[in-house]
Amino acid sequence: MQKYVLSQNKNSNVEDFQMREQLITTFKNRFTTYGYKQVRTSTFEQYDMYGSITGTVNKDEMIKVIDTSGKVLVLRPDVTIPLARMNTATTNQRLFYVLDVFRQSIEQIDQKESTQAGVELFGDNSLEADAEVIVLAIHTLRDLGFTNFKIELGHAGFFKELVQQADLNQSQLETLKTYIHSKNLVEIEPFLNELRLADDLRNAIQLIPMMYGNPGDVITQAKQIILNASMQQVLQNIIDVYDVLVDYGVADSIVLNLGLINNMDYYSGIIFQGFLDNVGKPVLMGGRYDHLGKQFGKATPAIGFAFEVDYLVHALNQQGKAIVESGIDLIINYDKAKQKVALESAYQLRNEGLQVLTYLFDEKDTNRPPSTYIVNYTNDEQQLIIENKTITFASVNELVSQCLAVKEAK
Numbered sequence: 531m532q533k534y535v536l537s538q539n540k541n542s543n544v545e546d547f548q549m550r551e552q553l554i555t556t557f558k559n560r561f562t563t564y565g566y567k568q569v570r571t572s573t574f575e576q577y578d579m580y581g582s583i584t585g586t587v588n589k590d591e592m593i594k595v596i597d598t599s600g601k602v603l604v605l606r607p608d609v610t611i612p613l614a615r616m617n618t619a620t621t622n623q624r625l626f627y628v629l630d631v632f633r634q635s636i637e638q639i640d641q642k643e644s645t646q647a648g649v650e651l652f653g654d655n656s657l658e659a660d661a662e663v664i665v666l667a668i669h670t671l672r673d674l675g676f677t678n679f680k681i682e683l684g685h686a687g688f689f690k691e692l693v694q695q696a697d698l699n700q701s702q703l704e705t706l707k708t709y710i711h712s713k714n715l716v717e718i719e720p721f722l723n724e725l726r727l728a729d730d731l732r733n734a735i736q737l738i739p740m741m742y743g744n745p746g747d748v749i750t751q752a753k754q755i756i757l758n759a760s761m762q763q764v765l766q767n768i769i770d771v772y773d774v775l776v777d778y779g780v781a782d783s784i785v786l787n788l789g790l791i792n793n794m795d796y797y798s799g800i801i802f803q804g805f806l807d808n809v810g811k812p813v814l815m816g817g818r819y820d821h822l823g824k825q826f827g828k829a830t831p832a833i834g835f836a837f838e839v840d841y842l843v844h845a846l847n848q849q850g851k852a853i854v855e856s857g858i859d860l861i862i863n864y865d866k867a868k869q870k871v872a873l874e875s876a877y878q879l880r881n882e883g884l885q886v887l888t889y890l891f892d893e894k895d896t897n898r899p900p901s902t903y904i905v906n907y908t909n910d911e912q913q914l915i916i917e918n919k920t921i922t923f924a925s926v927n928e929l930v931s932q933c934l935a936v937k938e939a940k
């Protein structure tokens with residue numbers, strides 16, 4: 531075990547970092563084409579703020595720090611909450627971010643930070659907005675080269691409505707959520723029997739974990755357990771959003787999951803999660819949270835989602851899509867007597883955007899990275915070597931234009 535290394539689980543090698551940068555460029559490009567503007571929020575937040583509102587991150591999972599005046603702060607445990615608090619726009623606002631969030635669950639004590647790339651759309655409560663945000667998630671996954679993924683679509687209201695009628699206490703509610711989440715059909719039945727619920731209510735709750743799969747089938751099943759007008763409305767909302775998704779041509783990527791329960795409690799409408807083949811956890815989570823803003827004095831409808839960047843990097847690595855490109859454009863070897871002209875060339879070539887390393891000929895280091903071109907400055911010769919072809923050049927300018935011509939031709 532290495533001394534003072536807190537956790538080894540953060541990707542820290544060069545290839546992973548480059549892959550993350552490529553991913554981030556993809557997020558930025560795609561989010562921008564849907565009208566989103568990038569923002570950031572503070573890394574430190576007031577612990578009290580999280581204490582005063584409901585439906586936020588579990589307080590035990592937040593990482594607390596104490597500033598020099600003794601005030602308790604937390605490291606940003608979520609981005610949606612601070613953005614909902616900061617949002618003052620009177621018209622639609624589309625924001626995106628690529629930021630680290632800090633949470634520590636009891637199950638995964640080593641996992642304290644993760645990078646999220648997310649979007650939030652404020653000020654639009656239409657089902658077209660719901661569909662557009664989901665399509666943006668799908669569009670981005672396709673940009674990243676994923677073909678085998680599914681978006682599970684559900685609704686926060688479906689479960690809430692049933693649970694409200696069952697009148698459960700907090701611990702019963704948590705148990706039920708766990709059973710539904712893990713589709714634990716064996717334990718859910720005796721659990722519900724003990725609660726002595728009305729038959730139709732017990733039956734409806736028991737069927738929730740099975741309300742999963744092909745949208746047409748799930749809608750037919752769900753119609754049979756509708757107990758009141760609000761549940762009817764919720765189901766209609768799901769059907770309407772799904773219809774817009776069909777018009778976008780993304781129906782293939784959608785499955786319905788009426789037992790879907792997101793981590794955060796602030797959701798009030800459509801919720802969704804994205805799953806890739808071979809990754810057990812969702813790589814994206816999101817949904818509508820129309821009541822969160824109210825807690826900060828400004829009721830604004832809102833919907834958004836966040837990708838877990840680390841899981842995506844892991845998935846790309848597993849699929850063998852890792853970047854193996856570790857070489858550079860050009861190496862300049864030079865005799866001490868030619869130092870001036872060699873270093874001048876290096877400066878100019880770098881100025882043109884080429885990656886350049888310089889080495890004295892008598893340097894012992896043989897462990898050099900691969901390069902596309904090699905330049906040799908010796909007392910007698912000035913050579914540019916490209917793929918076994920040797921070209922001589924008279925001046926720095928000539929070298930620069932030769933290199934650029936080759937680069938352009940590639």
Ligand SMILES: N[C@@H](Cc1c[nH]c[nH+]1)C(=O)O
Pocket residue numbers: 608609610648649650793794815816817833834835836
């Ligand atoms: N902040 C949510 C994801 C989300 C963004 N917007 C809406 N939901 C999470 O971390 O799970």
